[in-house]
Structure formats: C-alpha cells, structure tokens
Amino acid sequence: MRELFERLGRMAVTAVTVTGNMFLILAQAVYFIFIPPYKLRNIVKQMEFVGVKSLFVVILTGSFTGMVLAMQSFNALKRFGAESLVGPTVALSMARELGPVLTALMVTGRAGSAMATELGTMRVTEQIDALYTMAINPVKYLITPRIVAGLSMLPILTVITDFVGVIGGYFVGVTLLNINPGVYIGRTVDFVNVDDIMYGVTKSFFFGLIITLVASYQGFYTTGGAEGVGRAATNAVVVGCVLILVSDYILTSIMF
Amino acid sequence: MIEIIDLKKSFNVKVVLDGVDLAIEDGKTTVIIGRSGVGKSVLIKHIVGLLKPDSGKILVDGKDITKMGEREFTEVLKRFGMLFQGAALFDSMTVAGNVGFPLKEHTDLADKDIRGIVTEKLRRVGLVGVEDMMPADLSGGMKKRVGLARAIVMDPEIVLFDEPTTGLDPIMSDSIANLMSETQKALKTTYIAITHDIALTYKIADMVAMIYEGKIIEHGAVEEMKKNANPVLRQFLAGSAQGPIKVY
Amino acid sequence: MLKLSAEAKVGIFVFIGLILLVYMSLRVGGIKFGREEGYTLTVRLDNASGLDTNASVRVAGVEVGRVRKILLEDNKAKLVLRIRPEVKIGKDFTAVLRTSGMLGERYLELIPGSPNAPSLEEGGDITRVATYADMEKLINLLADVASDVKNVTASFSSVLGGNEGEATLKNIVKNLEEVTENVNAIIKENDKRFSTVMVNFEDFSASIKDASRNLNSLIVENKDNLKGGVENLKNASLKLEEAMDTLNKIAPKVEDTISSVDSIAKKIDRGEGTLGKLINDPTTHEILNKTLSGINNYIDRTERFRTFVSYRGEFLFDEQDTKNYLSLKVQPKADKYYLFEVVDDPRGRRKTETVTIGGATTSVTKTSQEFKLSLELAKRFEDLAIRGGVIESSGGFGIDYYMLKDRVKIAFEAFDFDFNKKRNPHLKIGTLVRLNKYFFVTAGYDDFISKDGFESAYLGVGFEFEDEDLKYLFTSAPSIKP
Numbered sequence: 001m002r003e004l005f006e007r008l009g010r011m012a013v014t015a016v017t018v019t020g021n022m023f024l025i026l027a028q029a030v031y032f033i034f035i036p037p038y039k040l041r042n043i044v045k046q047m048e049f050v051g052v053k054s055l056f057v058v059i060l061t062g063s064f065t066g067m068v069l070a071m072q073s074f075n076a077l078k079r080f081g082a083e084s085l086v087g088p089t090v091a092l093s094m095a096r097e098l099g100p101v102l103t104a105l106m107v108t109g110r111a112g113s114a115m116a117t118e119l120g121t122m123r124v125t126e127q128i129d130a131l132y133t134m135a136i137n138p139v140k141y142l143i144t145p146r147i148v149a150g151l152s153m154l155p156i157l158t159v160i161t162d163f164v165g166v167i168g169g170y171f172v173g174v175t176l177l178n179i180n181p182g183v184y185i186g187r188t189v190d191f192v193n194v195d196d197i198m199y200g201v202t203k204s205f206f207f208g209l210i211i212t213l214v215a216s217y218q219g220f221y222t223t224g225g226a227e228g229v230g231r232a233a234t235n236a237v238v239v240g241c242v243l244i245l246v247s248d249y250i251l252t253s254i255m256f
Numbered sequence: 257m258i259e260i261i262d263l264k265k266s267f268n269v270k271v272v273l274d275g276v277d278l279a280i281e282d283g284k285t286t287v288i289i290g291r292s293g294v295g296k297s298v299l300i301k302h303i304v305g306l307l308k309p310d311s312g313k314i315l316v317d318g319k320d321i322t323k324m325g326e327r328e329f330t331e332v333l334k335r336f337g338m339l340f341q342g343a344a345l346f347d348s349m350t351v352a353g354n355v356g357f358p359l360k361e362h363t364d365l366a367d368k369d370i371r372g373i374v375t376e377k378l379r380r381v382g383l384v385g386v387e388d389m390m391p392a393d394l395s396g397g398m399k400k401r402v403g404l405a406r407a408i409v410m411d412p413e414i415v416l417f418d419e420p421t422t423g424l425d426p427i428m429s430d431s432i433a434n435l436m437s438e439t440q441k442a443l444k445t446t447y448i449a450i451t452h453d454i455a456l457t458y459k460i461a462d463m464v465a466m467i468y469e470g471k472i473i474e475h476g477a478v479e480e481m482k483k484n485a486n487p488v489l490r491q492f493l494a495g496s497a498q499g500p501i502k503v504y
Numbered sequence: 505m506l507k508l509s510a511e512a513k514v515g516i517f518v519f520i521g522l523i524l525l526v527y528m529s530l531r532v533g534g535i536k537f538g539r540e541e542g543y544t545l546t547v548r549l550d551n552a553s554g555l556d557t558n559a560s561v562r563v564a565g566v567e568v569g570r571v572r573k574i575l576l577e578d579n580k581a582k583l584v585l586r587i588r589p590e591v592k593i594g595k596d597f598t599a600v601l602r603t604s605g606m607l608g609e610r611y612l613e614l615i616p617g618s619p620n621a622p623s624l625e626e627g628g629d630i631t632r633v634a635t636y637a638d639m640e641k642l643i644n645l646l647a648d649v650a651s652d653v654k655n656v657t658a659s660f661s662s663v664l665g666g667n668e669g670e671a672t673l674k675n676i677v678k679n680l681e682e683v684t685e686n687v688n689a690i691i692k693e694n695d696k697r698f699s700t701v702m703v704n705f706e707d708f709s710a711s712i713k714d715a716s717r718n719l720n721s722l723i724v725e726n727k728d729n730l731k732g733g734v735e736n737l738k739n740a741s742l743k744l745e746e747a748m749d750t751l752n753k754i755a756p757k758v759e760d761t762i763s764s765v766d767s768i769a770k771k772i773d774r775g776e777g778t779l780g781k782l783i784n785d786p787t788t789h790e791i792l793n794k795t796l797s798g799i800n801n802y803i804d805r806t807e808r809f810r811t812f813v814s815y816r817g818e819f820l821f822d823e824q825d826t827k828n829y830l831s832l833k834v835q836p837k838a839d840k841y842y843l844f845e846v847v848d849d850p851r852g853r854r855k856t857e858t859v860t861i862g863g864a865t866t867s868v869t870k871t872s873q874e875f876k877l878s879l880e881l882a883k884r885f886e887d888l889a890i891r892g893g894v895i896e897s898s899g900g901f902g903i904d905y906y907m908l909k910d911r912v913k914i915a916f917e918a919f920d921f922d923f924n925k926k927r928n929p930h931l932k933i934g935t936l937v938r939l940n941k942y943f944f945v946t947a948g949y950d951d952f953i954s955k956d957g958f959e960s961a962y963l964g965v966g967f968e969f970e971d972e973d974l975k976y977l978f979t980s981a982p983s984i985k986p
Binding site for chain 2: 130132
C-alpha cells in the first residue's frame with residue numbers, strides 16, 4: 001500500500017519535473033530564435049528533414065484519407081439523397097481536423113522518432129557535452145533549428161495534406177461514385193471558408209511545436225546508453241501523439 | 257592556473273566528491289588517477305562546467321567559474337579544449353568539419369583558411385588525407401586523434417583528456433601517449449588527463465594526483481609519487497588486488 | 505537527375521505549400537484578392553433565421569454579392585450586403601429570404617422591379633421586403649392540412665366504424681326507402697287532382713284571348729284622340745331642338761377653358777414659369793437628395809471615423825535600452841488610416857554627411873540625439889496592409905499582415921535609404937500580439953542588415969486605446985459633398 005503511494009508520488013514529481021524542463025527548453029529555444037548569429041544552414045537542414053522528406057508519406061496519407069472519407073460519407077449521405085454534400089464533408093474534415101492531425105501524427109512517427117534518436121545518440125556519445133565545451137550552446141545549436149523547422153514546415157505540410165485529401169475525395173466522388181464534378185466543386189466552394197483552412201493551419205503551428213519540442217526534449221535528456229536512445233525514440237512518438245490529440249481537443253474547443 | 261577548493265558533489269544520496277582540493281600548474285601535464293567510478297569524470301566535468309558543484313570553488317586565474325554568468329563563462333570555455341572518452345565526434349560532419357567546427361563557430365575565418373588550419377592540426381596528430389572521411393569510417397585510434405586535433409584547433413591554454421586510452425590496444429595507447437607528450441611539449445599547453453592507465457601516466461605525467469573516496473589523497477611530481485609510501489597509492493600503481501583498496 | 509541543395513528543396517517545398525494555400529483560399533473565398541470591391545446596401549428583415557454571414561445575395565439566381573454582417577436593430581434583423589460594383593440594384597427591388605434545396609443554405613434573393621427605377625447607391629437601403637412561403641412555412645402548412653384531413657377522416661371512421669355504425673347506416677338506408685315509398689303513394693293519390701287543375705288552366709287561357717280582342721276594338725274607336733296626343737309630342741321635341749342649339753353654342757367655350765387648363769398644366773410640366781421651374785428643375789431634386797445623403801454621409805463618416813492613441817516601448821537587447829513610440833492613428837475608413845508617430849530611439853538619428861578633410865572628401869554617418877517623426881498613410885487589403893510615407897524621419901514603406909482576426913500582426917518595414925550606399929537601409933521585421941483590447945506585446949528584429957552594428961532583437965509591450973473625443977475634432981467640419 002505504502003509502495004503504491006510512493007510510486008504515485010514519484011510519478012507526480014516526475015511529471016511536474018518533465019513539464020518544467022520542457023518549458024525551460026522551450027523558453028531557451030524560443031529566446032535563441034531572436035539571438036544572432038543565425039545558423040541558417042542548420043535550420044534549412046532541419047526544414048528539409050521535417051518538411052521535404054515527410055512529403056511522400058504525407059501525400060500518401062492525405063490522398064487515401066480523402067478517398068476513404070468520400071466513400072464513407074457517400075454511403076451515409078446517399079440515404080438522405082444528399083450525395084452532393086460529399087465534397088464539403090471531405091473538404092471540411094480535411095481542413096479543420098484530419099489534415100493537421102494526420103500530418104502531425106505522421107511527422108511524429110517519421111521525424112519525431114528520428115530526431116529523438118539522433119539527439120539521444122549525441123547525448124550518450126558525449127557529442128552534446130562536446131558542443132558545450134566548445135562554448136556552443138547546444139540548445140541554440142540543436143533544438144532551436146528543429147523547433148523553427150517544426151513551426152514552419154507543419155503548416156505547409158498540412159496545406160499539402162488538405163489539398164491532396166480534397167483531390168483524393170474528388171477522384172473517388174466524381175470518377176467512382178459518379179457525382180457531378182461541377183456540383184462536387186461548387187458545393188465544396190459554397191461550404192468551405194478561408195477560416196476553415198486557417199483554423200487547421202493554426203492548429204498545425206502548435207503541432208509542429210509539440211512534435212519537435214517533445215522529440216528534442218526526449219533526445220536531449222537521454223540517459224542509459226543504446227537502450228536509453230531506443231526509449232527516447234519510443235517516448236518521443238508516444239508522448240508526441242498523445243499531446244497532439246489532447247492539444248487538438250483543447251485548440252478545437254478554444255477556436256470554434 | 258586552476259585551483260579546486262573543497263569541491264563537493266552528491267548524486268541523490270551517493271557522495272561522489274567529498275571536498276576535493278587540487279591546484280593544477282600551468283604548462284604541465286597533470287594526470288588524475290583513481291579507480292573507475294570514484295568520480296574522476298565528475299571532477300573533470302566540473303572543470304568545464306558540465307556539472308555544477310553542491311559547494312566549493314573552481315578558480316581559473318583567480319576567478320570562480322561556478323559563480324559566473326553564461327556569457328562570462330563562455331569566454332573562459334574558449335580557452336579550453338577537451339578530448340572525450342569516445343572522441344565525441346559529430347556523426348553528421350566530415351573529419352574536416354569536426355576539426356574546423358570551433359573555428360567556424362567562433363571565428364570569422366574564411367572556409368579556405370579554416371581548411372588550412374585543419375590540415376595542419378591533423379598533420380600534427382599524424383593524420384594525412386582523412387579530411388573528407390566520415391567519423392563512422394575511422395578506427396578507434398584515429399577517432400581519438402581527430403578528437404585531439406579538434407581539441408587543440410583553437411590553440412587552447414588548457415586541454416582536458418577523459419580516459420584518452422580507454423578502448424585502444426596497447427600499441428595504439430602508446431602512440432596516443434607519445435602524441436600527447438609531443439603536442440604538449442610543442443605548444444606548452446596545460447594538459448589535464450584522467451585515467452587508470454598506469455603506463456600512460458608514467459609516460460606523460462609531470463604531476464600526478466590520486467583521487468580516493470571523494471578526496472585527493474596524494475598530489476605531487478611523478479618521480480615523488482613513485483617513491484610515495486601511501487599504501488593506497490602503492491597498491492594502485494602496482495595494480496594489485498591485495499591492499500587497503502577493497503575490491504567488491 | 506538534377507542534384508538539388510537542401511536550400512533549394514526547402515525553397516521549392518515552401519513555394520508549393522504557399523501556392524496551394526493561396527489557391528485554396530481563393531477558390532473557397534470566391535475570387536477576391538485584396539480589398540473587397542463593390543458597394544454596401546442594407547436591408548431589414550423581420551426574421552433572418554438560418555442566414556449566416558457570407559450567405560450569398562442573388563438576383564435571378566445569380567450571385568451578385570454576400571451578406572457581410574447580420575445585426576439586430578429595433579428587434580429586426582439588419583443585414584449589411586456587399587454587392588459587386590457592376591451590378592445595379594434598383595430602389596424598387598424586393599428582398600426575400602430563400603432556401604436552396606431541401607437541406608440547402610439560406611440566401612437572400614433580390615427580385616427586380618421596374619427597369620426604369622433609379623439604382624441604389626453606396627449605403628442605400630432596400631425597403632421592400634417580402635415573406636415567401638418558404639420551405640419551412642410550406643412544411644408547417646402541409647402539416648396543418650394533413651392534421652385537418654386526419655381529423656375529418658377520424659370522425660368519419662368513428663361514426664361509421666364498428667357495429668353501431670353499421671346499424672346506423674342500415675337505419676339510414678331503411679329510412680330512405682320509406683321516404684321514397686311515401687312519395688310514390690302521394691303522387692298516385694293526387695293523380696286525379698292534377699288532371700282537374702290542368703283543365704281549369706285551359707279555361708283560363710281562353711278567357712284571356714277574349715280580353716285581348718276587346719282591347720283591339722277599343723283602340724280603333726279612339727283613333728282621333730291619339731292623333732292629337734302625338735301632335736303635342738312633336739311640339740315638345742321642337743323646343744328641345746332649340747335648347748340643343750344653345751348648348752352647341754356654349755360647347756366651344758367649354759372646350760377653350762379645358763384646353764387652357766391643359767396648357768397651364770403642360771407649361772408647368774415643361775418647367776415654364778416659377779412654379780414650373782421649381783417643380784421641373786432636375787437640380788431641385790438632386791439638391792434635396794444630396795442634402796439628405798450628405799447628412800447621412802456625415803453621420804456615417806462620424807460613425808466610421810476612429811482615432812487611436814497608442815504607446816509602445818521596445819527593449820533592444822543589443823542596445824540594452826528602450827525605443828519608445830507614441831502614436832496617433834487616424835482611421836477615416838476601415839481600410840485606410842493615417843499614422844503619426846513620435847519615436848525616441850536610443851541609437852539616435854542617422855545622417856550621412858559629406859565631410860572634406862584636408863582635400864579628401866569622405867562620407868561620414870553621424871548620429872544625433874533627437875526625436876524621430878513618422879507620418880504614414882496606410883491602406884488595407886483584406887489581411888494585408890501597405891503603408892508608406894515618412895518613417896522615423898526618412899522616406900520608407902511597410903507591409904503588415906494580419907492574422908487570427910487581427911489579433912496578430914506581422915510587420916515589415918524599410919526606410920532610411922541611403923542612395924550613396926554608405927549604409928544599408930533600416931529594415932525592421934517583427935510581430936505584434938494583442939493580449940486584450942488595450943494591451944499588446946511585440947517582438948522582432950530591428951535594423952537587421954545594419955552595417956553600423958545597430959542590429960538588435962527586441963521585445964516590447966504597449967497599449968492602445970480608442971479616443972472618442974479626438975474623432976469629433978477631425979470630423980467637426982463636415983461638407984455637403986457626397
């Protein structure tokens with residue numbers, strides 16, 4: 001019994017410490033965004049890693065999600081004779097919810113784990129200590145570029161996901177389910193607002209921050225050798241995904 | 257001149273450093289010896305500020321680095337070089353990128369000039385034509401050499417070595433030891449090394465300090481230490497399992 | 505394959521993303537780029553339920569604009585419409601709230617009136633409103649009808665249904681049978697009497713024949729008397745003829761009178777004479793109209809006219825000092841404002857001067873401690889604002905991008921251009937985040953390509969409030985010009 005309470009207490013302390021550390025890292029990383037010199041090359045490299053290299057997987061996910069959405073909503077809407085609403089359904093779901101969230105989850109799986117692994121390896125092989133002894137702030141050198149990359153690339157990936165999702169939905173709706181193409185596009189344009197897209201894009205800013213911050217934190221504070229690196233990668237994905245879904249709920253309730 | 261005064265550090269309840277006092281002379285090689293896990297690494301990490309002490313002072317030219325703000329300490333750090341146990345080369349960069357990294361970050365030198373300095377430093381550690389190789393393609397000994405080249409590229413006043421021969425075969429160890437004494441004599445730099453390698457100690461040390469149970473128990477010139485009667489030091493230098501040091 | 509650098513790849517990637525974003529925004533937002541074109545009309549409805557802002561406004565089913573605002577005014581829904589500039593809406597158009605399809609959205613249909621009616625101008629009001637049997641009402645009505653029908657059939661079935669009902673029905677049929685039997689009996693019984701009635705009737709008609717014969721003989725006997733009567737009648741008609749003659753003589757005079765009345769009316773119509781001029785002069789009408797619309801405009805302008813006073817202090821990290829701004833923003837229209845700003849810059853004001861020392865001429869950049877002034881004119885296009893004028897006592901321009909309902913602003917400005925290229929222009933990029941109605945924080949990077957070591961990151965706070973009194977100062981001299 002006592003053991004249980006002790007364990008709960010330890011967990012609570014750990015949770016608070018982790019949160020505190022994460023915010024400290026965030027504060028430092030954000031502070032360094034504004035402090036020259038800027039290591040543009042580093043930022044560009046991370047942008048390429050987070051953004052360009054996630055493109056394929058994001059396009060794949062986006063288009064298939066759009067196609068499935070079209071098919072599913074067609075089945076449901078057919079019963080009301082409202083097949084014309086397939087377009088808006090696909091576009092609104094993609095823009096407001098699925099675009100940002102799916103993109104964030106895919107990027108977490110691909111880039112978040114890789115980031116944690118890279119930083120974890122640097123930690124256990126003392127590369128981070130080496131940076132420090134060379135009078136280079138490791139947060140500025142390693143974490144700031146990653147967070148900047150996350151903040152800037154996730155919105156763009158989200159826009160691409162939205163777009164291919166709508167294209168996927170259009171393909172299924174018009175060519176397979178025989179919805180009139182003019183009606184499909186017309187209804188979509190009628191029902192979707194610029195705000196819908198912007199809400200999704202705004203969300204993705206936060207997701208970009210969460211993904212890179214969590215992965216950086218997990219990697220940066222890795223302990224325990226190769227096993228620790230593996231744990232960091234796993235944690236980066238699990239904690240990242242959970243935080244994305246939780247914050248998605250919070251952001252949705254604030255924005256709508 | 258580095259002075260360590262009554263330095264204490266505990267991790268949770270385990271006391272690692274229990275009042276370390278040590279003065280390190282300029283221009284000489286000081287080797288800190290002791291068994292694995294007695295806090296040699298902890299001590300050296302305090303000197304470069306990777307760890308903060310619970311109490312005590314570390315004075316570099318009379319200024320306490322433990323009380324310094326980040327900017328001031330950064331300037332102090334630029335006078336240091338450090339060779340890590342596993343060399344700690346950046347996997348993502350070539351050898352030249354690694355060695356030239358501190359120059360690129362802290363100086364306004366053109367890439368071409370940096371390249372020149374890098375080649376010169378690499379030659380000094382006995383490496384030629386490896387500039388464009390990746391660290392993963394190097395052997396352990398070569399990594400150490402590249403690490404040394406990186407540590408001395410900014411011409412630091414003080415170079416710290418964390419177990420410079422660990423994981424190397426005896427011949428490679430000897431070669432690294434030669435390299436260390438050569439570079440030290442050539443540049444008149446202060447070298448601080450921690451090791452449990454007695455052969456290395458005899459080869460490179462001007463001064464030796466022994467750390468035992470959280471304190472420096474003996475400190476002196478290497479010739480004096482060889483004659484020292486302290487049974488703990490005698491046992492360690494002899495490499496014997498019999499003696500006052502308990503083996504668990 | 506072409507080997508691209510990481511920079512190029514990221515560049516292409518960002519470019520594609522932005523193009524897609526702009527494309528999608530344009531598609532779903534209708535084709536509008538920059539400030540919305542067209543003019544504004546208002547209409548008041550008793551009920552605007554189901555209508556959203558941005559609902560379309562249609563004429564003959566063609567979209568001509570959007571509903572921009574829905575307000576409540578005197579317990580009526582006041583809609584502010586934005587109509588495309590090329591579309592003319594007449595004063596006699598009728599506004600009707602309609603629904604497209606069963607589940608479709610609500611929109612506002614404007615039904616044209618006569619083609620000659622004058623068009624509504626900016627700020628005009630569509631006064632004619634009709635309520636249509638829209639889907640909702642129709643469904644309600646159908647439901648009522650259905651329930652009535654149901655009631656009727658229900659009472660029928662309660663009367664007719666069941667054993668009792670059947671018995672009643674049988675009774676009714678039986679009674680009917682009895683009635684027809686009785687009628688038959690009565691007819692048979694009275695058959696004889698009918699025959700006698702008929703015979704009497706024949707007698708009666710024969711007597712009438714005799715009577716008419718008598719009348720004839722009577723007329724023949726009094727022939728002379730009748731003649732005299734006719735003579736008298738003739739005399740009377742002659743006299744009547746004379747009377748008609750006199751009347752005929754008067755008639756042209758009447759005609760004259762009528763035609764002169766007609767000509768007066770025509771004259772007035774043509775605008776001859778003072779009264780005619782007053783009535784017919786088109787300018788009278790115009791002046792009246794203008795006066796009214798001028799008053800309207802003035803009230804409108806005062807309503808739209810806004811002035812803001814703000815202060816912000818930005819801490820320059822590299823300078824370790826604060827740059828202060830005191831500004832007055834005068835906003836005569838939602839999409840346009842003037843900005844007057846006093847800037848206290850710890851780095852002072854820079855000037856490049858040509859100095860001749862010992863025969864050699866060199867350019868020297870000097871700084872002097874003095875306040876800098878900005879006077880800018882800004883024009884806003886949707887979320888983008890472009891401004892220019894004097895920035896910090898030198899020519900310059902700026903671009904602002906507004907996000908999240910204006911809560912966040914990203915600003916870029918460039919000024920202090922030195923055409924001798926001795927120093928770089930002063931560039932500043934930063935963001936402003938509003939915390940609430942009054943307070944905001946700023947952050948960014950000032951003078952970031954400076955050659956003189958003036959570049960610095962900054963972090964600032966400030967406040968802004970709207971001043972109601974100043975506004976009347978600026979609008980107190982109205983002109984009647986529309």
